[in-house]
Amino acid sequence: MVQNDDILFEPFELGDLTLRNRILMAPLTRSRSKQPGDVPTEMNAEYYRQRxxxxxxxxxxxxxxxQGKGYAFTPGIHSEEQVEGWRRVTDAVHEEGGYIFLQLWHVGRISHPELQPNGNKPVAPSAIKPEGAKTYISxxxxxxxxxxxRALELDEMPDIIEQFRQGAENAKRAGFDGVxxxxxxGYLLDQFIKSGSNHRDDEYGGSLENRLRLPLEVVAAVIDVWGAQRVGIRVSPTGSFNAMEDADPVTTFGTFAKKLxxxxIAFIEVVEDSFQxxxxxxxxxxxIEAIxxxxxxxxxxxxxxxFNEAKQRIIDGKTDLVSFGRLFISNPDLPERFRLGAPLNEWDESTFYGGDERGYIDYPKLSDQST
Known part of the structure; x- marks a missing residue:
């Protein structure tokens, strides 16, 4: 058990990187990439620079x-223009002395033919409609x-792995520090892991070992690009978003964690609770204990x-680091506000997805408010 009131502000060794504090910015879909092309812009670079x-x-x-796209205005990492757009972002973060990883994403069934190449059906481990799940196409x-x-064919699995491997390669070229x-x-790899969405009867479904096969093959391919110390993974063992469920999450994710x-790999980020x-x-x-x-x-x-719960969970040995989402949306200088015990800006949920600078890069820092 750690006893330290300043534990969140201490440096931390993550893989071969030394982080300046234990306060991480969680991956947050904001749907503000340039269309067409799903390309990050200077506005996106400013957003990340601020944080x-x-x-x-x-x-x-x-x-x-x-094929991995599921929502309008989300960014990609599969074209040269996208790589160059992300380079603006990584340069901005590095100029401020920060580190930035890219989250590699394939949505699987959470898409729509209008977002897919040639109007194709989205793919999944099994042809199961996610009841109540929705997206936006414009x-x-x-x-x-x-x-x-539609269910993926067995001979399509190598292509899925290659998509992640190439995404990892492109992330490296874009200047990220890891992935x-x-x-x-409820996206593609989660769909394979969980029993509620994977009803396959081949080597990629059925038993837990088979349901974990594709995610582990993807992890291995990404490690080949980055090395294990620059690779992490995000899981949501009990999340219900996008009509997800697993019959035995303790066994499923305890076993997955052991194989990882x-x-x-450097880390597992666990979505323990979600407003979704x-x-x-x-x-x-x-x-959590099993993982x-x-x-x-x-x-x-x-x-x-x-802030207080994050500090206490670290002290109690329940976690090493904490990632913050909505608080980072509305507080670009969140670590400094935590350090000073300063008031926090409230977020505007109506500006979370899509739009322009409003609710994106116009939240004030403490330094803005003191002038």
């Missing part, structure tokens, strides 16, 4: 291929219902944390 005081920024979910489309996807693989929130530990839905009331302590027991490297907690 470079985080110990680590995990940049927003970024599709590894055209600025004025509103939220529209997800359709039934996080998105295996949470053997691959020696959770099958457990509060934090899933049994799942902590199975994974010997860094555990990152996520999900509605306050």
């Amino acid at each position: 470079a005081g985080a110990g680590l920024i995990i940049a927003e979910a970024t599709q590894v291929s055209p 600025a004025d489309s509103g939220m529209i219902e997800i359709q039934t996807p 996080e693989i998105h295996a949470a929130n 530990d053997a691959l020696k 839905g959770n099958h457990v009331s509060g934090r899933p302590e049994a799942v 902590r027991e199975s994974f010997t490297r860094t555990y990152i907690a996520n999900g509605g944390y306050t």
Whole structure:
């Protein structure tokens, strides 16, 4: 048990990087990439620059291929223009002395034919419609219902792995410091892991070992690009967002954590609770304990944390680092506000997704408010 009132502000060794503090910026979809092309812009670079005081920024979910896209205005990492756009972002963060990882994303079934190449059906482990799940295909489309996807063929699995591997390569060329693989929130890799969405009867479904096969193959491919010390993964063991459920999350994610530990990746980021839905009331302590027991490297907690709870969870040995989402949206200088015990800006949920500078780069810093 750690006893330190300043624990959140101490440097931390994450893989082979030394983070300036334990206050991380969580990956946050903001839907403000240039269209057409899903390209990050100077506005995006300014947004991340403002938040470079985080110990680590995990940049927003970024599709590894055209097939991986599920929402309008989200960025990609599969074209040269996108790589150059992200280079503006990484340069801005590095100029402020920060570190930034890219989150590699394939949405699987959470898409729509109008967002897919040639109007194809979105893909998934199984042709199961996610009841109640929705997306948006344009600025004025509103939220529209997800359709039934098609099941991936066995011979398509190498292409999925290659999409992530190429995304990892492109992230390196764009100047990122590492990558996080998105295996949470009901997207493709999460769909393979969880029993509710994976009803396959081949080597990629059925048993837990088979359901974990594709995510572990993706992790191995990304490690080949980056080395294990610059790779992390995000999971949401009890999240219900996008119609997700697993029959035994303690066993599923304890086993997954053990296999990831053997691959020696730098961290697991766990969505413990979510405003988007959770099958457990509060934090899933049994799942957290199973992951902590199975994974010997860094555990990152996520999900509605306050400053005091984050500090106490670290002191109690429940987590090593904490990633903050909505608080970082409205407080670009969140670590400094925490350090000083200063008031926090309130976020405007109506500006979370899409739009312009409003609710994106216009939240004031303490230094702005004192002049």
